[in-house]
Amino acid sequence: MTQVISVLIENHFGAFDRVATMFSGKGFNLKSITIGETEIANVSRMTIVTEGEGKDIDKVVKQLNRLVDTIKVIDLSNTNHVERELALIRIDLQNTSLDEMKNVCDVFRGNVVDINNKSIMLEITGPPEKIDAVVNVLMPFGILEMARSGNVALRRGEQLKIKKKEYPSN
Amino acid sequence: MKTNNVMLSGADIFFECLKREGVDTIFGYPGGAVLKLYEKLYDVDFLQHILVRHEQGAAHMAEGYAKATGKVGVVLVTSGPGATNTVTGIADAYMDSVPIVVFTGQVPSHLIGNDAFQEADIIGITRPITKHNFLVREVNELALTIRKAFHIASTGRPGPVVVDLPKDIIASECEFVYPDDVEIRGYRPVYRGHSNQIKKAAELISNSKKPLLYVGGGVVMSGGSRELSLLVQENNLPVTMTLQGLGAFPGTDEHSLGMLGMHGTYWANQAVQNCDLLISLGARFDDRVTGNTDSFAPSAFKVHVDIDPASIDKNVVVDLPIVGDVKHVLAELVAEIQKHPEIEEWWESIYRWKDECPLSYDGGDGRLRTEFVIEKLSEKTKGEAVVVTDVGQHQMWTAQYYKFNHPRSNITSGGLGTMGFSVPASIGAAFGIKDRPIVSVSGDGGFQMNIQELITAAAYKLPIKFIVINNSFLGMVRQWQELFHSEKFSFTDLGQSNPDFVKVGEAFGIKSFSTDNPKEVDGLLDKVFAYNEGPSLVEFKVVKEDMVFPIIPSGKSVADMIVKRLNPKNML
Numbered sequence: 001m002t003q004v005i006s007v008l009i010e011n012h013f014g015a016f017d018r019v020a021t022m023f024s025g026k027g028f029n030l031k032s033i034t035i036g037e038t039e040i041a042n043v044s045r046m047t048i049v050t051e052g053e054g055k056d057i058d059k060v061v062k063q064l065n066r067l068v069d070t071i072k073v074i075d076l077s078n079t080n081h082v083e084r085e086l087a088l089i090r091i092d093l094q095n096t097s098l099d100e101m102k103n104v105c106d107v108f109r110g111n112v113v114d115i116n117n118k119s120i121m122l123e124i125t126g127p128p129e130k131i132d133a134v135v136n137v138l139m140p141f142g143i144l145e146m147a148r149s150g151n152v153a154l155r156r157g158e159q160l161k162i163k164k165k166e167y168p169s170n
Numbered sequence: 171m172k173t174n175n176v177m178l179s180g181a182d183i184f185f186e187c188l189k190r191e192g193v194d195t196i197f198g199y200p201g202g203a204v205l206k207l208y209e210k211l212y213d214v215d216f217l218q219h220i221l222v223r224h225e226q227g228a229a230h231m232a233e234g235y236a237k238a239t240g241k242v243g244v245v246l247v248t249s250g251p252g253a254t255n256t257v258t259g260i261a262d263a264y265m266d267s268v269p270i271v272v273f274t275g276q277v278p279s280h281l282i283g284n285d286a287f288q289e290a291d292i293i294g295i296t297r298p299i300t301k302h303n304f305l306v307r308e309v310n311e312l313a314l315t316i317r318k319a320f321h322i323a324s325t326g327r328p329g330p331v332v333v334d335l336p337k338d339i340i341a342s343e344c345e346f347v348y349p350d351d352v353e354i355r356g357y358r359p360v361y362r363g364h365s366n367q368i369k370k371a372a373e374l375i376s377n378s379k380k381p382l383l384y385v386g387g388g389v390v391m392s393g394g395s396r397e398l399s400l401l402v403q404e405n406n407l408p409v410t411m412t413l414q415g416l417g418a419f420p421g422t423d424e425h426s427l428g429m430l431g432m433h434g435t436y437w438a439n440q441a442v443q444n445c446d447l448l449i450s451l452g453a454r455f456d457d458r459v460t461g462n463t464d465s466f467a468p469s470a471f472k473v474h475v476d477i478d479p480a481s482i483d484k485n486v487v488v489d490l491p492i493v494g495d496v497k498h499v500l501a502e503l504v505a506e507i508q509k510h511p512e513i514e515e516w517w518e519s520i521y522r523w524k525d526e527c528p529l530s531y532d533g534g535d536g537r538l539r540t541e542f543v544i545e546k547l548s549e550k551t552k553g554e555a556v557v558v559t560d561v562g563q564h565q566m567w568t569a570q571y572y573k574f575n576h577p578r579s580n581i582t583s584g585g586l587g588t589m590g591f592s593v594p595a596s597i598g599a600a601f602g603i604k605d606r607p608i609v610s611v612s613g614d615g616g617f618q619m620n621i622q623e624l625i626t627a628a629a630y631k632l633p634i635k636f637i638v639i640n641n642s643f644l645g646m647v648r649q650w651q652e653l654f655h656s657e658k659f660s661f662t663d664l665g666q667s668n669p670d671f672v673k674v675g676e677a678f679g680i681k682s683f684s685t686d687n688p689k690e691v692d693g694l695l696d697k698v699f700a701y702n703e704g705p706s707l708v709e710f711k712v713v714k715e716d717m718v719f720p721i722i723p724s725g726k727s728v729a730d731m732i733v734k735r736l737n738p739k740n741m742l
Contacts, residue, residue, distance in 0.1 A: 009356075013305065014293060014297070014303075014305070017294070018297060021298050022298070055487075058483065059480075059483075059484065062479050062480040063480055065479065066480045067356070068301070068302040068322060068354060068356055068357045069356055070356050
């Protein structure tokens, strides 16, 4: 079962590596990992997609919390949250036409971001399942290359703030 | 924060910080990247620097010092090979939660990543084996980093911290500001256990018919032995200890069942198997304790007290977790218990198991056995010595036959199982503890793994008793080969290739003796315990083929316990 964990982490040297090292050292499955700045100076947010059952995720969350550089770990798995991913996909124009590609792109509300006489590059955003669907549709036309950003995610509704005094839960 | 408005060099700041952390001893070895620190060290008078002979020795000495005293052990080594040589010690400290801070030199900042001379990415290398590590990138971060390093190493679940110091950082100057408080937003260990959970545990104890305390190294580290004794004595509870837990509760007390697990006593393991309430105190359900986790304490309600939330439910799923410092939790628990449990029948069962299968070994044939040596050692020192063991059969026999009466008197490499630990760790302990005898017990294999540190003991005239249990074999591996690997004694026979240990000792200037006669054990022990002007060494040549019993084969359960030597073919 795919699970999404959001981690607020110190934005400094080596913090990202600690998380990656922990995953490989503990033998946890890591499907995707993204990191970027947040609204708070010196704090980054990592979105981690991992695979496992509930108790496995508990272990992942505990090990993440154990790292000195992690400030807050939020298991999004059973929460109402938004997930988004971005993909850049270059298609071979030998087997298809510009119009056909623009149509596919419109259906998925994507953008054409690069074009030449041999290929076209599409930009698609959406939940990971949508990207999977786009890839399935485009596969027969010949995908020349593809880059996926990995998930970013945030909880819906109430805002989670970093409190001044934050203790790990019992 | 206090500002002195004085410009200090990184090297000055380094020693100022050590002074304020109360460091009185560091274990180190100089080299190119730390020359500036050693230049300054020449004039430093508030601490003693112990010159080791190999950096691995320094790391284990820091561990021995930390385990014996409860203070943070400190290591100072150079970059590259100096740093990588400490790796085994760091990993050992990580597995056994020992608070040490290892300062490693690093090539100048502008050369990092250039494959410079004696460069190694020690931060990358030690990331998975440290509680945390730091590369100091600006001299004005140095003081705060050192403060954080000591704070992280010594609080919560203790562990090793590495601080990597590029050469240029040590040489550059800045205003010295010593941070009074250290605030790390992602690091706030929980000390107080949840009161309701503790109340529940108290009720469980009151109502249990067959309770058992399963005590680990956490009780020693938290300084909770007194509270543990109160809990045990007031409620008449049986106590079993892990390898690291030995010493947390007196081994001579009638409530002690000795060690549990793979080489634990028969009665302790039967108690685990049959208890209805298992209270784990600062232990981590290690595989050497549990064997097959599915059949571990199958009918027990399990309570787990641990300061590290990640230890809870890691190996064995428990019914009542209490995250907190075990000393605090024990104190509250003692106060909460309203009614003492009625467990006379339970004690009768335990005594029956003890009668059924006490610890025993062959004897009377005039041949020398390790168990006999350890028994004598325990008698002679009345359980008052600090005993530092290596890894293998002698370690298990010491755990079984030495009656540790004090916390911090049992020092051993448990989690990582590092051969070569005892010699340097005993040296570290000897620098921390002056009023009790320090005994190092090694096998003939492990003794040779950090043998170079004998000269450190001799040079500083430390009155350590080095005991070498020589069975001319890598005994524990040999035991497994006999029991589980078709008696193929592959590369475990050291008989033809061991050095003369007496001559080795003498070469290092150490008073050295050897015997294979049980009748001489008393006299030789008396001799070395009477000599305190420097280290001494006794080689005990023991029976080759002896095995440690009982043994629960790896991954099996108590039902599979082997209590004595049978025909090897029938053992599996």
